[in-house]
Every structure is written in C-alpha cells, then in structure tokens.
Amino acid sequence: MRLRSVELELPQADVAARFLAGAWGLLEAGKRGNTAFLRGTGDHAYLISVGEAVTAGVASVTFSGSNEEIAAVAQRAKAAGVVHQPMQSFDEPGRSHGFLLQGPEGQAYRFIAETEPVARLPDNQNRPVQLTHAVINSTDREACVRFAEKVFGFKLSDRTGTMSFLRCNRQHHAVAYAKADLCSLNHVAFEMPNLEAVMLGIGRMRDNGVPLVWGPGRHGPGNNVFAYFVAPFGGVIEYTSEVNLVDDDYPVGKPEDWTWPPGRIDQWGLSLKDMARAEVAERQYKFRLLN
Numbered sequence: 001m002r003l004r005s006v007e008l009e010l011p012q013a014d015v016a017a018r019f020l021a022g023a024w025g026l027l028e029a030g031k032r033g034n035t036a037f038l039r040g041t042g043d044h045a046y047l048i049s050v051g052e053a054v055t056a057g058v059a060s061v062t063f064s065g066s067n068e069e070i071a072a073v074a075q076r077a078k079a080a081g082v083v084h085q086p087m088q089s090f091d092e093p094g095r096s097h098g099f100l101l102q103g104p105e106g107q108a109y110r111f112i113a114e115t116e117p118v119a120r121l122p123d124n125q126n127r128p129v130q131l132t133h134a135v136i137n138s139t140d141r142e143a144c145v146r147f148a149e150k151v152f153g154f155k156l157s158d159r160t161g162t163m164s165f166l167r168c169n170r171q172h173h174a175v176a177y178a179k180a181d182l183c184s185l186n187h188v189a190f191e192m193p194n195l196e197a198v199m200l201g202i203g204r205m206r207d208n209g210v211p212l213v214w215g216p217g218r219h220g221p222g223n224n225v226f227a228y229f230v231a232p233f234g235g236v237i238e239y240t241s242e243v244n245l246v247d248d249d250y251p252v253g254k255p256e257d258w259t260w261p262p263g264r265i266d267q268w269g270l271s272l273k274d275m276a277r278a279e280v281a282e283r284q285y286k287f288r289l290l291n
C-alpha cells in the first residue's frame with residue numbers, strides 16, 4: 001500500500017495548477033472538466049489534483065494498493081460499520097477503481113487500485129518523485145490512530161507529544177495525525193530525489209517569491225529532511241527526502257523518546273518556524289463530507 005494522492009478543491013484552481021506544474025516541479029497529467037491532475041517522476045498517474053470550487057477543501061486523501069489490499073480495507077470498513085461508498089471506477093488519470101470512506105472526524109479517504117500505472121521517469125533534481133506523507137489535524141488523535149490501525153491496517157511507528165505517525169509500507173510514515181482543535185489537512189509532503197534536491201527546491205521557491213515557513217531541517221521521527229512552504233493557493237506543502245525505512249520489529253516510539261533540547265525543533269538546530277503563518281495555512285483545507 002502507498003499514499004497515492006491528495007485531491008484538493010479551491011478557487012482559481014488553474015492558477016494553482018500552473019504553480020504546481022511550474023516552480024513546484026510537477027508535470028501536467030491531464031484534465032477532467034475543471035480539475036487538473038499533476039504527476040511526479042514516479043509511477044503514480046498523478047499526485048495531486050486541483051478542482052475549481054468556491055471555497056478551499058480536501059475532497060480526499062488517496063491510498064493505492066493491490067486489488068486484494070483494497071478489498072481487505074473494504075471488508076474491515078464494512079465490519080466496523082464505517083460510512084463508505086461502494087466500489088466504483090474513477091474517471092481520472094490511472095483509471096483507478098476503489099472506494100471512499102469517512103474517518104472518525106469526517107476525513108475523506110479513498111482506497112484504490114491503479115489499473116493504468118504510468119512509467120517512471122528519470123529522477124530530476126527539480127521535480128518531486130511522489131508523495132511521502134499527509135499530516136492531518138485532528139481533535140481526537142487516538143481515535144484516528146485506532147481507526148487507521150483497525151480499518152486501514154496501518155502500523156503505528158512513533159508517537160510524540162503532538163503527532164502520531166503511521167506506516168503502510170516500509171517508509172516510516174505515510175500519514176500522521178497532529179493534535180489540533182479542528183480537523184484539516186495540516187500539510188502534504190512531496191518526496192524529492194535527495195537532500196540536494198530539497199535544498200535546490202528551497203532556492204527555486206525563493207526565486208518564485210515563496211519563502212520557507214519552516215526549514216531546512218531534519219526531523220526526529222522518520223529522520224527525513226524537510227522544507228515547508230505556504231503554497232500560493234493556501235495550505236502547507238513540503239519537500240522532503242531520506243525518510244527512514246523500517247521493519248516490522250521497529251519499536252514504537254513514545255513522547256518521552258522524542259524530546260528536543262531547549263531552543264531546538266529539529267536535529268540540525270538551524271530551522272526557525274514561522275508558527276503564526278504556518279498555523280493559519282494548516283487550517284485552510286478542511287475535509288468535504290461524504291454524501
């Protein structure tokens with residue numbers, strides 16, 4: 001199973017698509033009506049879609065897997081009495097089929113099998129490969145973790161004072177839940193080929209008038225390097241690389257395992273975080289409820 005994509009809706013989606021396919025480094029992957037799809041250099045048909053809407057929101061966070069893996073999630077969702085839509089085909093790049101379900105606080109998740117994966121492109125220092133994680137603000141972090149374990153079959157990797165990280169393959173986390181007073185998309189992380197590409201991305205964003213909101217730095221849990229930006233279309237987007245690969249015997253970290261010395265919020269001790277600006281952006285994309 002892998003994190004495949006996020007589906008956003010927002011005003012002036014065409015402007016967002018131009019930024020994502022321009023400075024951010026993605027590639028155009030087609031349109032359906034007023035929705036544009038953007039891909040990276042990896043084998044996913046797309047990583048992010050931007051559809052025109054009156055207000056900003058998240059239509060879904062999408063995970064992809066084999067037919068068997070998707071069917072197993074559907075089975076567990078049914079057994080747990082979770083609100084979900086029936087198996088269907090989605091008219092989108094990759095011609096996926098799967099289903100939507102609703103998390104404990106109304107989060108919309110899709111689980112799909114991709115029937116038309118695209119060929120990988122050569123790594124490019126200026127282009128993301130794929131998504132590595134989505135972080136979701138939640139008012140009841142423990143309920144979200146239990147749900148992801150029980151229904152999705154994900155495994156808890158680490159827990160800090162404010163975040164819980166879960167994985168669905170060997171990458172340390174594909175989703176994390178952050179303690180908050182509302183449910184929203186905290187940020188989406190795009191995997192770059194290496195640390196150099198993350199640093200080049202910081203410069204490219206600065207050239208384009210998009211300054212860092214946090215970074216560069218190296219996280220504790222997951223050990224990945226990071227650079228966070230407030231997207232011109234709102235919300236927080238991240239370039240990341242070098243996330244840890246873990247095995248089944250990875251010990252689940254506790255908050256006391258992940259504390260920083262005074263004045264530090266990452267391993268390098270270089271990064272300053274513009275908390276006020278980040279927090280506004282982390283609250284901008286709330287989830288659309290399923291009908």
Ligand SMILES: [Fe+2]
Nearest residue numbers: 135187189238
């Ligand atoms: Fe992140």
